[in-house]
Amino acid sequence: MLFHLAREGRLAPVFLSALLVVPAPQEDETPLGLEYWPASEHGLRLRQDAAIIKAVSPKSLAAWHDQVAGMPHPAGSPGDAKTIAGLREAFENMG
Numbered sequence: 001m002l003f004h005l006a007r008e009g010r011l012a013p014v015f016l017s018a019l020l021v022v023p024a025p026q027e028d029e030t031p032l033g034l035e036y037w038p039a040s041e042h043g044l045r046l047r048q049d050a051a052i053i054k055a056v057s058p059k060s061l062a063a064w065h066d067q068v069a070g071m072p073h074p075a076g077s078p079g080d081a082k083t084i085a086g087l088r089e090a091f092e093n094m095g
Contacts, residue, residue: 064090 033049034042067086073079 030039031042031046034045037045067090068083071079071082073083
């Protein structure tokens with residue numbers, strides 16, 4: 001029967017009508033990036049992400065870059081010790 005319908009060009013409407021009655025899949029309501037976090041923590045995570053996004057700017061990134069790359073710091077050198085101390089202080093200030 002299907003072969004007969006296909007040969008007469010009437011099979012496509014049969015398949016198209018079948019597709020029209022299949023419900024579309026529901027979109028996942030979990031915000032992107034939160035699919036691995038428990039639902040109970042989504043609000044907290046979104047607030048933390050918003051705070052990070054608000055804190056980062058081209059100016060703050062340039063300051064961070066200047067702090068890390070502002071002086072030569074080969075391993076074991078005085079510049080390395082100063083860079084390590086500056087990073088330690090920055091991370092401690094971040095919490």
